[in-house]
Amino acid sequence: MARPSEIDAYDACCGFDYSTLEGQAALRRVTDATLETRRVYVEPLTRRIALYERTLGLAVVPVLIHRAVIALISRSGLGPRGTR
């Protein structure tokens, strides 16, 4: 499951442009999820934190898919070889 630390890693290496339509749509989904979290208020606090972190991760699903594809390509030997 995506966690904010993964967003950090992505931000550090690639950056993320929030001004794109795709970026803004992702952010709006995060706000949807925030409000949903607020509605599900009766749940214990820790559960709400976990829900928030999970829903925040939705904003970077396309990013994670991109990273997974890169990893697959590297392992398959089609991409540039690493050095020891």
Place this chain on the structure above:
Amino acid sequence: MNVLHVNYADLPGRRFNGYDLLGDLRDAGVAGKQAVLSKSSTNPDVVCLCGESGDGFLREAVSRVENRHSMDHLLQPWGRVLAETPEFQYADVVHYHLIHSQMLSLLDLPTLFAARPSVWTFHDPWPLTGHCVHPGQCEGWLAGCSPCPRLDALFPLKEDRADQMFRIKQQLFSQSDLDIVVTSDFMRDMVARSPLTGGFQHIHLIPFGIDTGAFLPSDEQLVSRRALGIPDDNYVILLRATDSEFKGLSYVLEALGSNPPARPTTLLTVESRGLMKGLSPGYDIVELGWVEDAALYARAFSAADVLLMPSTAESFGLMALEAMAAGRPVVCFEGTAVESVTHAPECGVAVPMGDSEALRVALDKLAADPGDARRRGHLGSALAAGPYSHRGYLDSLAALYKSVQMRAR
């Protein structure tokens, strides 16, 4: 007519954030409500968007995530909460004030502006920049804020994404139709130069007004000094003691500490205590702390000979107007709104930005020439009673609300 004022808090800054307007505009047929995130009053006309138990946690968590990812007002959910309130839905006009401070997401603004006829007072230049509140000497806001030289300014960014925030504001403003209010020539000039606000058709200059009746007449000066424990014959410099980065404390310390005063001088301060310690051998220091009591506040202006206000950034400078209403001259820096609000050089005295020696020269000149100080004080009183009158301010706002409502029909 129902007007909803939207601001992050009710009582802090109540003189300009819409709270005082709730009562002040009633006579003009404007029924006011206010929506805030942080409610301190018990006023039933103020609705708190963030009042549920647990909302404080949520607000903090969202702010933390924004901060971690170098976003500036993109995830806050309170705009959507606002849109669902009956106060918003029944408002004829919604007047936005300070909506940063973790209040509204920029992404929600076009929807809010489209839903109700809207007015936004630009209390500071934040709407015109990629993230900072006061760009000061930086002119990056004229060309997209890329790169940002001051990521650590208020609402700091870990990574330089000021250009992204700038582009987001540009996109959102291009989709929005609303009336903008600015309170000073300084802000009007910034709005006119900004590439973000070129599409706005309705920009209004409405300076804040002041109730001159709240201040004491000149012949009360001696009484005020005795009430505050200030020697009768001292020269009295009133100033706001705060370590806020925009209020110029370091210039005060430099200007006053450079050499001892020519005559016995009292530094009369409001807000924080203990910041003038370094000047105590040469000056008599009277610290009032944070003043809530309006009568004591008026006493402070009455006791003073001059207001020293060396802010490095101000979009209006209400304290300068208060000094004018009390008939006291103001010494300030050039390059902020205070210069134009005080009508320097005729009324206020403005010296080059950052020049503490010039501040000292200006203070010494006024101390040595009471006739000039008196003339400037009288002119300030006349301006406060004329162009800056409270009545005029209220009438202008009421007329604006009516015109916005009519146009929306």
